[in-house]
Amino acid sequence: MNAIFIHSSFPGSYGRLPYAAKVTHYVDSEVARLRTVLLHRPGPELARLTPRNNDSLLFDAIPWVGRAQEEHDAFAAALRARGVEVVYLATLLAETLAVADARAELTELVLRSPRLGDTLRRRIADHLAYLDPAALADVFIAGLAHEELRIGPDRPGGLVWTLMDRHDFVIDPLPNLLFTRDSSVWIGDRVGVTSLAMPARRRETSLTDAIYRYHPRFVGTDFLYHSEMEHLEGGDVLLLAPGVLAVGVGERTTPAGAERLARQVFAAGLAHTILVVPIAQERATMHLDTVCTMVDVDAVLMYPNVASTLSAYTVIAGADGDELRVDGPAPFLRAAADAMDLDRLRVIDTGLDPVTAEREQWDDGNNTLAVAPRLCVGYERNVETNAQLERAGIEVIPIAGSELGSGRGGPRCMSCPLVREPLRPVQL
Numbered sequence: 277m278n279a280i281f282i283h284s285s286f287p288g289s290y291g292r293l294p295y296a297a298k299v300t301h302y303v304d305s306e307v308a309r310l311r312t313v314l315l316h317r318p319g320p321e322l323a324r325l326t327p328r329n330n331d332s333l334l335f336d337a338i339p340w341v342g343r344a345q346e347e348h349d350a351f352a353a354a355l356r357a358r359g360v361e362v363v364y365l366a367t368l369l370a371e372t373l374a375v376a377d378a379r380a381e382l383t384e385l386v387l388r389s390p391r392l393g394d395t396l397r398r399r400i401a402d403h404l405a406y407l408d409p410a411a412l413a414d415v416f417i418a419g420l421a422h423e424e425l426r427i428g429p430d431r432p433g434g435l436v437w438t439l440m441d442r443h444d445f446v447i448d449p450l451p452n453l454l455f456t457r458d459s460s461v462w463i464g465d466r467v468g469v470t471s472l473a474m475p476a477r478r479r480e481t482s483l484t485d486a487i488y489r490y491h492p493r494f495v496g497t498d499f500l501y502h503s504e505m506e507h508l509e510g511g512d513v514l515l516l517a518p519g520v521l522a523v524g525v526g527e528r529t530t531p532a533g534a535e536r537l538a539r540q541v542f543a544a545g546l547a548h549t550i551l552v553v554p555i556a557q558e559r560a561t562m563h564l565d566t567v568c569t570m571v572d573v574d575a576v577l578m579y580p581n582v583a584s585t586l587s588a589y590t591v592i593a594g595a596d597g598d599e600l601r602v603d604g605p606a607p608f609l610r611a612a613a614d615a616m617d618l619d620r621l622r623v624i625d626t627g628l629d630p631v632t633a634e635r636e637q638w639d640d641g642n643n644t645l646a647v648a649p650r651l652c653v654g655y656e657r658n659v660e661t662n663a664q665l666e667r668a669g670i671e672v673i674p675i676a677g678s679e680l681g682s683g684r685g686g687p688r689c690m691s692c693p694l695v696r697e698p699l700r701p702v703q704l
């Protein structure tokens with residue numbers, strides 16, 4: 277028997293702690309009271325989006341940056357009003373870049389791009405060397421445009437810079453950093469730095485990796501997953517109950533990623549069952565959390581157009597500790613209830629009729645963030661879904677998302693829980 281016990285009082289914000297204090301981060305469910313969450317307030321990286329690059333940068337429209345920031349501030353305020361500590365990724369990154377090794381590592385990484393020749397590489401290195409940690413963090417997030425680099429007779433750009441399209445970037449921006457759910461995931465007291473599938477997002481994990489390795493807040497944290505491992509994105513990982521995970525495999529997470537995660541969590545003693553859930557390889561269902569999120573310990577909000585057809589393979593550790601045992605497929609809702617030791621899972625539908633459901637699923641009506649059991653944040657525009665939740669006894673904290681939603685992500689995608697109250701000690 278191996279029980280994980282957690283400190284009963286959770287430390288407050290980073291600013292109030294002695295510099296090198298160790299903070300206990302811990303998450304064992306989707307719904308237990310949320311204590312601390314990692315968000316990214318969108319900034320100048322969104323202003324990089326144009327009709328020419330928005331598809332490859334994974335946005336469906338060109339967001340109005342100021343309004344997106346207002347919406348995001350209201351999201352953060354709603355969480356704080358419920359007692360949640362909000363930690364910003366850009367702040368953590370700036371504090372991380374005060375550490376010389378972290379600064380050198382991340383700088384070296386952007387300079388390594390084979391698109392740059394030696395001359396341009398030198399110009400970029402000079403440019404970055406003068407920036408203070410906060411300004412350097414801004415460049416790592418918002419990228420660097422061709423015309424932002426100071427080039428002149430005494431500082432020639434060289435062949436690559438000269439032949440480059442003026443609209444091109446010498447360091448690509450990361451507009452999807454907003455969706456902090458995907459670039460790292462906490463399971464128990466360990467962090468998984470994920471392995472993002474889309475080229476436009478890959479560099480995000482160099483930032484989360486550096487933060488978790490170098491920031492004093494995270495000293496001593498054990499890693500459960502690394503970005504060089506098989507593709508796995510946080511939006512596909514649901515902590516159904518302590519010891520039970522669901523992992524979507526589709527456009528982003530691969531079966532190999534799900535298998536790797538299973539091996540890692542079994543080896544760390546963090547779960548006994550992984551449900552592997554195939555989802556359609558489409559933009560509308562890029563992650564499992566676009567069709568299924570939890571709103572209570574025994575209730576899920578689900579997209580009705582897939583609820584009855586979604587299936588799951590149940591993976592448990594094999595007897596010899598190496599080979600995994602795979603059973604199924606079985607209907608997802610049945611397999612989940614069995615693994616969670618419940619008679620059944622309550623299901624609340626996204627939308628009312630199939631057309632409304634399809635519209636509201638697209639607008640991330642399904643993508644709620646639980647702040648506590650039966651209390652979640654949802655986009656206000658998904659009127660029918662929110663009404664369904666209220667009818668089922670789930671309180672919805674509505675937030676505006678007309679601009680935030682243009683990147684196709686809702687409150688769950690935009691948040692990475694660092695601390696939730698433990699649902700119960702895990703008995704493995």
Ligand SMILES: NC(=[NH2+])NCCC[C@H](N)C(=O)O
Binds near residue numbers: 510512566688
């Ligand atoms: N967990 C999520 N559903 N995240 C949504 C991410 C949206 C982002 N534009 C992407 O395509 O990657």
